[in-house]
Amino acid sequence: xxxDYRLKEALPKLTKRIVSTYDTLGTINHLGHxxxxxxxxxxxxxxxxxxxxxxxxxxxxxxxxGNVTYYVGDLIDGLHDKLTTQFARALRHEDRVNDGVxxxxxxxxxxxxxxxxxIDFLDxxxxxxxxxxxxxxxxxxxxxxxxxIDEVIFCYPGLEAVTVFRLAHELLExxxxxxxxxxxxxxxxxxxxxxxxxxxxxxxxxxxxxxxVVIGATCEIGERVKLYQGVTLGALSFPTDRDGKLVRTxxxxxxxxxxxxxxxxxxxxxGQTVVGKNxxxxxxxxxxxxxxANSTVTMEKPSLRIRAESAVPEVTxxxx
Amino acid sequence: xxxDYRLKEALPKLTKRIVSTYDTLGTINHLGHxxxxxxxxxxxxxxxxxxxxxxxxxxxxxxxxGNVTYYVGDLIDGLHDKLTTQFARALRHEDRVNDGVxxxxxxxxxxxxxxxxxIDFLDxxxxxxxxxxxxxxxxxxxxxxxxxIDEVIFCYPGLEAVTVFRLAHELLExxxxxxxxxxxxxxxxxxxxxxxxxxxxxxxxxxxxxxxVVIGATCEIGERVKLYQGVTLGALSFPTDRDGKLVRTxxxxxxxxxxxxxxxxxxxxxGQTVVGKNxxxxxxxxxxxxxxANSTVTMEKPSLRIRAESAVPEVTxxxx
Amino acid sequence: xxxDYRLKEALPKLTKRIVSTYDTLGTINHLGHxxxxxxxxxxxxxxxxxxxxxxxxxxxxxxxxGNVTYYVGDLIDGLHDKLTTQFARALRHEDRVNDGVxxxxxxxxxxxxxxxxxIDFLDxxxxxxxxxxxxxxxxxxxxxxxxxIDEVIFCYPGLEAVTVFRLAHELLExxxxxxxxxxxxxxxxxxxxxxxxxxxxxxxxxxxxxxxVVIGATCEIGERVKLYQGVTLGALSFPTDRDGKLVRTxxxxxxxxxxxxxxxxxxxxxGQTVVGKNxxxxxxxxxxxxxxANSTVTMEKPSLRIRAESAVPEVTxxxx
Numbered sequence: 001x002x003x004d005y006r007l008k009e010a011l012p013k014l015t016k017r018i019v020s021t022y023d024t025l026g027t028i029n030h031l032g033h034x035x036x037x038x039x040x041x042x043x044x045x046x047x048x049x050x051x052x053x054x055x056x057x058x059x060x061x062x063x064x065x066g067n068v069t070y071y072v073g074d075l076i077d078g079l080h081d082k083l084t085t086q087f088a089r090a091l092r093h094e095d096r097v098n099d100g101v102x103x104x105x106x107x108x109x110x111x112x113x114x115x116x117x118x119i120d121f122l123d124x125x126x127x128x129x130x131x132x133x134x135x136x137x138x139x140x141x142x143x144x145x146x147x148x149i150d151e152v153i154f155c156y157p158g159l160e161a162v163t164v165f166r167l168a169h170e171l172l173e174x175x176x177x178x179x180x181x182x183x184x185x186x187x188x189x190x191x192x193x194x195x196x197x198x199x200x201x202x203x204x205x206x207x208x209x210x211x212x213v214v215i216g217a218t219c220e221i222g223e224r225v226k227l228y229q230g231v232t233l234g235a236l237s238f239p240t241d242r243d244g245k246l247v248r249t250x251x252x253x254x255x256x257x258x259x260x261x262x263x264x265x266x267x268x269x270x271g272q273t274v275v276g277k278n279x280x281x282x283x284x285x286x287x288x289x290x291x292x293a294n295s296t297v298t299m300e301k302p303s304l305r306i307r308a309e310s311a312v313p314e315v316t317x318x319x320x
Numbered sequence: 321x322x323x324d325y326r327l328k329e330a331l332p333k334l335t336k337r338i339v340s341t342y343d344t345l346g347t348i349n350h351l352g353h354x355x356x357x358x359x360x361x362x363x364x365x366x367x368x369x370x371x372x373x374x375x376x377x378x379x380x381x382x383x384x385x386g387n388v389t390y391y392v393g394d395l396i397d398g399l400h401d402k403l404t405t406q407f408a409r410a411l412r413h414e415d416r417v418n419d420g421v422x423x424x425x426x427x428x429x430x431x432x433x434x435x436x437x438x439i440d441f442l443d444x445x446x447x448x449x450x451x452x453x454x455x456x457x458x459x460x461x462x463x464x465x466x467x468x469i470d471e472v473i474f475c476y477p478g479l480e481a482v483t484v485f486r487l488a489h490e491l492l493e494x495x496x497x498x499x500x501x502x503x504x505x506x507x508x509x510x511x512x513x514x515x516x517x518x519x520x521x522x523x524x525x526x527x528x529x530x531x532x533v534v535i536g537a538t539c540e541i542g543e544r545v546k547l548y549q550g551v552t553l554g555a556l557s558f559p560t561d562r563d564g565k566l567v568r569t570x571x572x573x574x575x576x577x578x579x580x581x582x583x584x585x586x587x588x589x590x591g592q593t594v595v596g597k598n599x600x601x602x603x604x605x606x607x608x609x610x611x612x613a614n615s616t617v618t619m620e621k622p623s624l625r626i627r628a629e630s631a632v633p634e635v636t637x638x639x640x
Numbered sequence: 641x642x643x644d645y646r647l648k649e650a651l652p653k654l655t656k657r658i659v660s661t662y663d664t665l666g667t668i669n670h671l672g673h674x675x676x677x678x679x680x681x682x683x684x685x686x687x688x689x690x691x692x693x694x695x696x697x698x699x700x701x702x703x704x705x706g707n708v709t710y711y712v713g714d715l716i717d718g719l720h721d722k723l724t725t726q727f728a729r730a731l732r733h734e735d736r737v738n739d740g741v742x743x744x745x746x747x748x749x750x751x752x753x754x755x756x757x758x759i760d761f762l763d764x765x766x767x768x769x770x771x772x773x774x775x776x777x778x779x780x781x782x783x784x785x786x787x788x789i790d791e792v793i794f795c796y797p798g799l800e801a802v803t804v805f806r807l808a809h810e811l812l813e814x815x816x817x818x819x820x821x822x823x824x825x826x827x828x829x830x831x832x833x834x835x836x837x838x839x840x841x842x843x844x845x846x847x848x849x850x851x852x853v854v855i856g857a858t859c860e861i862g863e864r865v866k867l868y869q870g871v872t873l874g875a876l877s878f879p880t881d882r883d884g885k886l887v888r889t890x891x892x893x894x895x896x897x898x899x900x901x902x903x904x905x906x907x908x909x910x911g912q913t914v915v916g917k918n919x920x921x922x923x924x925x926x927x928x929x930x931x932x933a934n935s936t937v938t939m940e941k942p943s944l945r946i947r948a949e950s951a952v953p954e955v956t957x958x959x960x
Contacts, residue, residue: 030696056350073335185795376670475825
């Protein structure tokens with residue numbers, strides 16, 4: 001590099017200026033001996049969990065009933081250790097944020113608490129498999145373009161998002177802080193589908209295509225519900241307390257009953273809004289009030305302005 | 321870790337419970353000696369193919385006419401082997417799913433069939449380059465924010481999605497099962513653009529921004545078509561047969577003729593819907609019937625409720 | 641592999657056919673001794689910059705005031721070298737594209753120019769931290785589902801996109817070609833949020849969920865603005881010059897004043913469109929004209945067709 005070394009002399013002073021902002025702008029740095037949950041460990045745990053939930057599809061080939069116990073047992077053992085550590089970190093961090101507890105002065109055995117949560121979580125895997133087998137089946141039965149069950153597991157972003165959601169939702173129920181949101185946001189990044197781990201979602205749930213779907217924290221979704229890309233199940237407005245601070249606990253998101261289908265880019269808003277069972281919400285509908293069971297909601301024949309213009313000369317082909 | 325070893329004693333029993341679900345819930349695990357196509361190999365093949373299609377942009381620098389033949393020859397040779405193996409796996413798997421053929425009892429030389437398909441596919445690369453050069457040019461000519469052709473190749477998610485689509489579409493035509501969908505779903509994950517490999521798409525195709533675009537399996541798209549983010553070319557409804565099963569072959573998605581432009585978040589639905597040539601479909605339009613050539617379709621001046629509220633006191637700056 | 645070696649003999653001829661298209665279709669290959677900016681280096685620079693902007697969250701744990709200076713100093717030193725090289729490549733490439741300057745015949749010391757830009761850019765990090773601390777705070781204050789500040793930094797795609805945008809915008813101001821767009825398109829891929837580096841965006845900016853957001857190159861956005869998923873701030877139409885070529889410099893995208901909130905999937909178009917301060921634009925609204933300060937714009941009660949159908953028999957549960 002032919003660059004000027006005198007310029008590079010500016011770097012120590014710049015470093016000092018930057019470091020001084022870690023003091024003045026302390027909200028967006030995390031310094032100290034109390035480490036946060038580690039993002040890479042959370043993500044690699046999701047990959048391990050998917051190997052257990054759907055064995056034989058991705059990382060390891062030629063599994064059979066004669067060797068799969070070793071493979072899964074080893075994964076479970078590793079997950080036990082990884083999750084114990086990460087859950088302990090999340091629990092310690094939460095106490096620190098809420099009560100200002102200092103890192104050296106733990107009153108709680110976070111490792112033991114984390115371990116109990118890890119065991120509780122891993123124990124739910126057999127039931128989760130049953131739940132996910134139904135989701136997989138709902139995807140196959142809900143999409144005429146789908147050729148076979150394996151295509152769902154290999155290719156469907158909806159299944160990816162729902163799998164991670166169901167894992168994260170269990171963690172939230174067990175009381176693991178922080179990590180469920182890290183997981184669902186990872187799935188959001190992979191799929192464009194943003195499901196808050198707090199949502200309640202029944203069996204046989206299918207999201208097709210999925211990009212842009214948002215499902216809020218206080219949604220309640222029944223069984224056999226099908227959503228398409230761009231569907232928002234969101235909040236109408238946010239109540240604030242007398243200090244003008246947001247109230248973070250009210251039901252703000254809609255209830256979707258059994259058997260409902262919501263087509264692309266429809267928006268359903270509000271904590272009081274209930275879409276009655278077996279209803280169909282058409283594409284691009286914007287709905288902020290309840291509809292009874294068996295309703296079909298579509299946009300009125302859209303008042304489009306269709307203007308036939310005088311034919312323009314055909315554009316000729318490009319020269320490359 | 322200060323965790324309790326007695327708790328960890330639960331793991332072997334848990335492993336057993338999980339493994340037993342591989343028997344009872346056999347639809348979502350793939351055990352046995354008949355491996356599926358390997359996701360990582362498919363994705364790395366896409367990367368290799370892009371090195372051949374657009375050499376000099378990403379992995380390898382300082383290519384020139386004196387060394388590029390070695391580089392490309394080596395890539396082609398490696399792709400031949402990789403694709404042969406993966407195509408053979410996909411073909412064997414398809415027969416197994418459809419006809420219950422057992423893995424050890426192959427009646428077909430899948431490797432030979434896979435190789436013939438790999439050669440056929442690689443043979444189409446020169447024509448694909450011609451096609452893609454036109455797509456790149458269409459992107460540059462269609463976006464006033466674009467500074468030069470290299471920006472299209474480096475930065476445009478629309479080109480990424482269309483490149484992978486065109487590769488996957490050729491594979492589908494050749495008769496490779498399963499892998500085309502793995503490829504386009506990988507592109508979907510990268511770009512938010514979901515193009516089914518079955519779609520028919522003409523030359524000089526450009527998708528700008530692209531997040532949320534969905535193009536269904538039976539779409540027919542002419543030449544010089546331009547789409548923006550969030551456009552859905554989808555199905556109106558799914559016909560079912562007399563057993564209530566979805567019919568998976570009908571034309572369910574629209575036809576878009578030459579020179580059409582469809583703006584952001586517009587939705588065009590239905591297998592009978594034809595958008596006539598050189599028409600313009602405005603942003604957020606929802607269209608379920610055909611329009612003649614040279615039409616401009618916009619939403620009627622939207623009936624918005626515009627309410628001027630009493631001025632609220634200016635929010636003061638935050639304290640960080 | 642049981643494949644046929646005679647088939648493989650076709651590969652040299654195929655390689656030759658492909659290489660010959662590098663001559664005939666030269667627009668989409670980059671051959672020669674003048675390397676382009678390297679994508680991997682740009683992306684790894686973003687990761688380094690995030691370690692400096694938000695230390696302690698991701699790559700390196702147990703940072704404290706006693707060791708952070710070494711860590712940050714080393715990152716700054718490495719970034720200086722990486723960015724100098726990449727900026728020099730971008731500058732050389734730009735001259736080559738615009739003026740046809742040949743690679744060997746440099747009239748300019750691009751390394752020196754690149755280094756000056758790198759130093760100028762790194763020098764802005766302290767101010768960027770201040771800006772981003774306000775963005776982080778705006779996210780926490782704007783989302784009732786958010787539990788604490790760390791969640792914003794770990795999980796919010798909106799912050800990811802805005803962080804990369806603010807970095808890229810500084811580079812664009814400094815005059816670095818090409819690389820700003822590579823950066824924001826990387827963020828687009830990660831988050832589904834597409835912000836052109838040319839946009840002007842004020843302090844305390846928050847995008848929630850974010851998938852599908854598009855913010856055009858000539859947007860002007862004030863302070864304390866909040867956007868939701870799927871919002872497009874786009875162009876109405878593109879003026880062309882007398883040769884029919886796009887004019888690439890006009891203001892084509894709207895102006896959003898201080899304190900405006902724009903809900904999910906709303907579309908605001910046109911360079912003359914001004915959304916007055918503290919206005920609220922409702923979900924799915926489509927707006928192409930200005931509204932005064934303190935306006936609330938919602939869709940008229942949507943004319944929905946709600947049809948209560950005769951109850952269909954409840955679908956029974958699947959057999960897995």
